[in-house]
Amino acid sequence: MNRNAPGYVLGFMAALCVVFGSGVATVHYATRDMLAANEQLNHNRVVCAAFDLPVSGRAAADYVRAMEQALEMATVQDGRGGIRQVYRRVDADAPVLGFTFWGMGFWDRIEGVAVLSADLQTLIRIRFLDHKETPGLGARIEEAAFLDQFEGLRPDWTASPERRVIIGSAAPAQAGNRVDSITGATQTSASLMQLLNEELERIRELDLSELEFKSLKETAP
Amino acid sequence: MSANARDIFKAGLIGDNPIYRQVLGICSALAVTNLLANTLFMCFGVVFTTALSNLTVSLLRRHIPKRVRMIAQVLIIASYVMIVDTLIRALNPDIHRFIGPYVGLIITNCIIMGRAEAFAGQNPPWPSLLDGLACGLGYSLVLIVIALVREPMGFGTLLGYPLPARELWWHSWTIMVMPPGAFFMLAIVTWIARSRFDAQKETPA
Numbered sequence: 001m002n003r004n005a006p007g008y009v010l011g012f013m014a015a016l017c018v019v020f021g022s023g024v025a026t027v028h029y030a031t032r033d034m035l036a037a038n039e040q041l042n043h044n045r046v047v048c049a050a051f052d053l054p055v056s057g058r059a060a061a062d063y064v065r066a067m068e069q070a071l072e073m074a075t076v077q078d079g080r081g082g083i084r085q086v087y088r089r090v091d092a093d094a095p096v097l098g099f100t101f102w103g104m105g106f107w108d109r110i111e112g113v114a115v116l117s118a119d120l121q122t123l124i125r126i127r128f129l130d131h132k133e134t135p136g137l138g139a140r141i142e143e144a145a146f147l148d149q150f151e152g153l154r155p156d157w158t159a160s161p162e163r164r165v166i167i168g169s170a171a172p173a174q175a176g177n178r179v180d181s182i183t184g185a186t187q188t189s190a191s192l193m194q195l196l197n198e199e200l201e202r203i204r205e206l207d208l209s210e211l212e213f214k215s216l217k218e219t220a221p
Numbered sequence: 222m223s224a225n226a227r228d229i230f231k232a233g234l235i236g237d238n239p240i241y242r243q244v245l246g247i248c249s250a251l252a253v254t255n256l257l258a259n260t261l262f263m264c265f266g267v268v269f270t271t272a273l274s275n276l277t278v279s280l281l282r283r284h285i286p287k288r289v290r291m292i293a294q295v296l297i298i299a300s301y302v303m304i305v306d307t308l309i310r311a312l313n314p315d316i317h318r319f320i321g322p323y324v325g326l327i328i329t330n331c332i333i334m335g336r337a338e339a340f341a342g343q344n345p346p347w348p349s350l351l352d353g354l355a356c357g358l359g360y361s362l363v364l365i366v367i368a369l370v371r372e373p374m375g376f377g378t379l380l381g382y383p384l385p386a387r388e389l390w391w392h393s394w395t396i397m398v399m400p401p402g403a404f405f406m407l408a409i410v411t412w413i414a415r416s417r418f419d420a421q422k423e424t425p426a
Contacts, residue, residue, distance in 0.1 A: 009286045016293055020300035027304045031311035038314040135252070135322050136400070 043129060047071070050098055050113040050127040051089055064216075071098075072213035076206060086206075087113075088213050096124055099203050103195025106187040108132035110141075110195060120204060123153040123165070126196075138188030149179035161201050167193040226351050233355025235418050240363040241411040245331040249323045250364050251403035257380050259320050260368040262313065266305040266324050268357030271333050274298045275353030278341040285342075294337045295328070302327045332356055363414075367406045371397045 001008060028035075037060070044063035048055050055066045070091045078084045087098035095118040102111040111129040116122065126147065133139045140146060155164040156177040167189045168181040181189035239245045246267070253263045277297050278285070285293045306324045310317045317324070327333065336356050341349040373379055375397035377387045384391055396402045 003284070003286045004288055009289055012284065012286055013289060013293065013296075016296055020296060024300050024303045024307075027307050031307055034311040035307075038311065042314060 046113055046127045046129050047087065047098065050115045050125050051087070051096070052125065068216045071216055073216055074211040074213045076211060079202060079205075084202075084206075086208075086211055086213075087115075094118075097208070099199075100129070101196070101199035101203075103191075103198060105131055105133055105191045105195070106138055106185075107134070110192065114196075114199070114203075116203075118208075121154060121157075123150050123155060126150045133188050134185070138182070138185040140182050140185060141188060141192060146179075146182060153177060153179065155200055157204070162194065162197050164200055165193065165196050167196075225348065229348060229351045230355045230358075233352060233357075233359040234362060235359070235414075237356075238359040238363065238414070239332040239356050240360055240407075241414045243332075243335075245335065246360055247407070249326060249330065250360075250367065250407060251400060252323050253320050254364055254367040254403055254406070255371045255375055255398050256319075257365070257368040257372050259316055260364050262309055262316050263320055263323060264357070264361035264364055266302070266309065266327055267330065267332070267360050268354065269305055270298060270301045270327055270330075271336060271357040271360075272350055272353035273301050274333055274337055275341040275349040276346055278337045279344060279346045279349035282342050290342065291334075291338070294334060298333050298337065299328045332360060363407075363410055366410055367403065370406055371402055375402065 003009075041060045041063065044060070044067060047053075048063050048066050051070065053066045053070050056062050070089055071087045072090055074086045074088070076084050076086060082102070085100045089096045089098075096115055097118055097120075098113050098115040100111065101114050102109055104110070108131070110131040110133070112126055113129065114126045115124040117124060128142055131139070131141065133141060153165065154176040156175075157164060159177070164177060166175065166178040168178075168186075172178070233239075237243060240247070240250055249263055249267075253259045274294070274297050278294055281293070281297075302324065305327070306317075306321070309324060310321070336353060340352045344352070369379075373384055373391075374394040377384050377391045377393060394402070396405075
């Protein structure tokens with residue numbers, strides 16, 4: 001058989017794609033429960049870190065227990081068709097709210113949790129659920145040195161929608177709504193600033209009084 | 222072990238070691254070696270992919286059309302890498318968050334493509350499997366040596382466990398956690414290995 005004939009080449013490559021595509025799909029299917037459990041564990045860890053909840057251990061059940069004791073949750077339809085989760089801390093003196101957020105980073109979608117005071121005047125903490133930024137550059141948005149800057153940040157609701165939170169040097173260094181960008185990751189910093197401002201605007205448009213918060217035990221699947 | 226198998230392993234581990242002799246796969250060698258656990262998972266991924274892609278390319282070597290052989294090899298390698306990536310993500314998501322981008326880059330790792338093209342395409346399945354294993358283990362050997370120095374010096378731990386009585390004697394070498402530490406260690410390992418194992422003497426021009 002002529003191995004260079006177009007029909008043979010096409011048939012061979014098609015067969016190769018089917019065989020190896022099936023192999024990859026089979027492995028993915030076989031591990032789907034583990035992948036889902038890992039994703040849920042990551043989500044719970046990030047929420048606990050964002051609210052600074054006390055967690056008794058590192059097992060999945062410890063994070064679930066910490067969240068059930070301290071948080072209530074509501075879901076709300078986002079203007080873009082997505083479901084936004086809103087958490088409310090019930091065991092603290094001052095009420096605080098946590099919102100899942102997402103938007104386009106430099107390479108791909110960035111997802112995270114932002115915890116704000118109930119009047120939305122102070123950003124208490126942000127943490128990231130997922131991103132695909134460049135390791136060593138944009139991925140440094142997960143480092144404590146960057147994240148710590150957001151603690152106590154006060155979004156300037158009187159500023160234009162794209163400058164309520166500023167990441168970078170285009171503002172006085174002392175401005176209460178500004179954090180330093182990441183050196184060598186200008187595009188990630190700019191994308192993050194844009195998505196945070198867009199998401200803060202959407203969060204502000206939510207009618208928080210209409211939300212029906214439920215215990216996490218009730219909302220568990 | 223037959224003489225042939227012994228030669229293949231000797232070449233992959235020492236004589237033609239992919240890292241210090243061929244200077245291939247350096248990107249991941251520098252990136253993941255500041256923690257031994259990350260290094261071991263990366264090594265597992267490379268050994269798995271090199272061995273199985275070599276075996277597969279060898280089994281199919283009489284059927285792969287010559288003009289699309291590299292596309293076919295990339296497809297085979299990418300499939301094994303996706304399987305490794307899924308397995309690490311399922312078994313240890315914390316490590317996957319750190320080394321995930323580098324696992325994906327195994328697809329473009331010159332060691333794997335190089336062995337598939339240079340060895341597996343011309344040799345029977347058994348020697349090809351051994352060659353893949355040997356090259357993967359040769360890569361792993363150097364990475365593990367580097368990690369065994371970087372993690373204790375940078376973090377004061379080994380596989381995450383604190384070094385004994387480290388508060389009495391250990392002081393953090395932050396540079397070992399950072400990329401320059403990897404460059405220094407790679408150069409030192411290459412220097413020692415070449416001066417120790419290179420039988421071939423350089424002759425003056």
